[in-house]
Amino acid sequence: MTILTVALKYLQGRLVASTLTAVSIALGVSLVVASVLLAGGIKAGFIAGATDYNLVVGAKGSPTQLVLSVVFRMDLATPNIEYTAYRDLQQDPRVETAVPIAVGDAYRGFRYVATNNAYFAAFPWRRKTFALAAGKFFADDPPSDPTYEALLGAEAARSTGLQIGDRFYEGEEMAEYPLTVVGILRPTHSADDRAIFFSLPSYWGMNEVARGMAVKPLTAVLIRPKRMSDLPSLHRALNVAPETQAVLPSGVLLTIFNMMAVAEDVLKMILATVGAIVLLYVFVSMYSATMERRREIATMRALGARRATVLGIVLAESAALATVGGLGGMVGGHAVAYLAGSLLGPSGLVTNPFLFDVFEPAVLASVIFLGTLAGLLPAVLAYRTEVAENLAPLS
Amino acid sequence: MIREFRTWLAAGFLVTVVIVPVAGSEEIPRLTFAQLVDSIRADSGVTEKIKSYSGKEVAIQGFIVPAGPPDLSFFLLSRVSALGNYCCEAPVGQDETVYVFTAKEVSITYDPLRIFKIVGVFEAGMRADAIYGPSLFRVRNARVEEALGAKMFTTGELPAPGSKP
Numbered sequence: 001m002t003i004l005t006v007a008l009k010y011l012q013g014r015l016v017a018s019t020l021t022a023v024s025i026a027l028g029v030s031l032v033v034a035s036v037l038l039a040g041g042i043k044a045g046f047i048a049g050a051t052d053y054n055l056v057v058g059a060k061g062s063p064t065q066l067v068l069s070v071v072f073r074m075d076l077a078t079p080n081i082e083y084t085a086y087r088d089l090q091q092d093p094r095v096e097t098a099v100p101i102a103v104g105d106a107y108r109g110f111r112y113v114a115t116n117n118a119y120f121a122a123f124p125w126r127r128k129t130f131a132l133a134a135g136k137f138f139a140d141d142p143p144s145d146p147t148y149e150a151l152l153g154a155e156a157a158r159s160t161g162l163q164i165g166d167r168f169y170e171g172e173e174m175a176e177y178p179l180t181v182v183g184i185l186r187p188t189h190s191a192d193d194r195a196i197f198f199s200l201p202s203y204w205g206m207n208e209v210a211r212g213m214a215v216k217p218l219t220a221v222l223i224r225p226k227r228m229s230d231l232p233s234l235h236r237a238l239n240v241a242p243e244t245q246a247v248l249p250s251g252v253l254l255t256i257f258n259m260m261a262v263a264e265d266v267l268k269m270i271l272a273t274v275g276a277i278v279l280l281y282v283f284v285s286m287y288s289a290t291m292e293r294r295r296e297i298a299t300m301r302a303l304g305a306r307r308a309t310v311l312g313i314v315l316a317e318s319a320a321l322a323t324v325g326g327l328g329g330m331v332g333g334h335a336v337a338y339l340a341g342s343l344l345g346p347s348g349l350v351t352n353p354f355l356f357d358v359f360e361p362a363v364l365a366s367v368i369f370l371g372t373l374a375g376l377l378p379a380v381l382a383y384r385t386e387v388a389e390n391l392a393p394l395s
Numbered sequence: 396m397i398r399e400f401r402t403w404l405a406a407g408f409l410v411t412v413v414i415v416p417v418a419g420s421e422e423i424p425r426l427t428f429a430q431l432v433d434s435i436r437a438d439s440g441v442t443e444k445i446k447s448y449s450g451k452e453v454a455i456q457g458f459i460v461p462a463g464p465p466d467l468s469f470f471l472l473s474r475v476s477a478l479g480n481y482c483c484e485a486p487v488g489q490d491e492t493v494y495v496f497t498a499k500e501v502s503i504t505y506d507p508l509r510i511f512k513i514v515g516v517f518e519a520g521m522r523a524d525a526i527y528g529p530s531l532f533r534v535r536n537a538r539v540e541e542a543l544g545a546k547m548f549t550t551g552e553l554p555a556p557g558s559k560p
Binding site: 046054227235249250251253254 | 460461462463464465466467470471473475491492494504505506507525526527528529530531
């Protein structure tokens with residue numbers, strides 16, 4: 001019999017205690033894996049969903065609210081700016097592309113986004129591409145003749161079940177202005193998958209207040225400068241203007257990441273505490289197991305087993321528990337991350353918890369090492385077991 | 396045998412005392428925005444002196460303007476903060492901006508009001524990038540560090556109004 005076989009037989013002998021120890025290790029590891037995967041997934045989701053435009057111009061207020069509502073559709077829309085702001089930016093010699101955006105109500109939770117076809121245009125500098133899964137893009141209609149044509153993001157179409165030609169509206173006041181589905185987009189793996197797009201004239205036509213306004217409202221304008229070096233001056237000029245603010249979307253995301261880093265630090269401390277508790281549990285489990293079978297160990301020693309063999313058996317037991325618990329924790333961590341990712345999906349966060357992270361082999365190796373280490377003191381106790389003392393008659 | 400050992404010992408001593416400090420004393424030249432501005436000539440030309448830094452590793456200090464993706468694989472380094480909307484001088488453009496392409500993931504804590512030190516391979520002269528457009532000054536394979544020791548004014552030692560720091 002090898003040391004490992006004996007160790008496994010010992011673990012089998014106290015199956016309930018061994019299983020509970022492995023499960024506690026698995027729970028601790030899955031907590032670490034799930035937390036790291038989710039934190040990374042949320043960050044990756046923000047980066048993947050970031051706009052290719054370099055500046056977002058909107059009404060004065062919170063830069064975070066402006067970016068979250070316009071780019072990620074995760075917050076309330078900021079107050080309106082005037083359509084003339086877009087016209088002025090279009091004519092600014094420093095601006096290559098300006099795209100107007102109006103964020104409005106929603107249909108079954110999928111936000112209405114009014115814009116023009118420039119929003120979907122391909123440029124050499126754009127990472128994101130828009131392609132049709134069915135139908136066509138909505139028409140860039142004149143303000144006097146809105147078409148009320150809607151283009152659905154992939155997730156919006158899938159969840160609502162709307163098909164090409166379907167007419168829909170939400171709320172009594174919208175019954176007179178139903179939208180007609182004319183196209184469905186392929187997935188872009190961004191917030192655009194959860195949006196319902198239509199033209200600005202349709203947006204203004206649907207809104208009672210906007211219908212009566214001489215200068216139409218907008219939520220924001222997305223800007224791409226001709227030269228990146230013009231960005232600081234554009235940013236400054238639009239910020240010192242009394243009605244607008246200009247926001248660098250990446251700057252806002254980096255600020256969010258900074259806040260997330262504080263939360264991650266707190267989480268790391270909690271995870272370290274959980275890890276310590278799990279290790280302590282392994283130690284207590286192995287210690288009591290060793291104390292319970294001092295007599296068996298003494299018998300083994302009397303039958304010729306060397307001290308090193310006894311030490312090896314106890315270490316192999318803790319290593320086996322740590323390996324099973326560690327592997328179980330990896331699987332469990334991915335399962336928890338997947339479930340949490342599914343729950344967070346509709347809120348606008350894109351996560352990919354199935355991604356294998358490079359840290360995982362290191363976590364598994366650490367778990368096995370530390371788990372084995374937790375069994376070291378009980379192993380030393382077993383090593384030092386005196387045959388004569390422990391083989392004495394019980395009564 | 397002993398003589399040979401002594402020779403090796405002397406050689407080792409020489410390497411330690413003479414060559415190592417010489418290698419360590421190779422300081423990375425620092426460029427300032429004032430130098431960059433002074434180097435600009437007509438038709439987006441630059442002086443030979445500033446061109447002589449091209450292909451060499453230089454250090455430049457400035458504010459980060461996150462003009463590219465949020466992973467900071469590309470950003471602008473500017474003399475003026477992107478958030479200093481109501482103070483300081485207005486940024487004027489090409490000569491106030493260095494295009495920075497980072498070598499690997501940037502792990503700094505972004506702060507728009509903090510001065511950062513960029514160390515990387517310098518390029519001078521007008522060149523157009525497919526994604527980020529034309530630029531006059533670039534730093535590639537850059538690493539980003541906090542600019543420790545950058546001049547920070549505290550109350551009581553503010554410069555006189557109108558004077559340049």
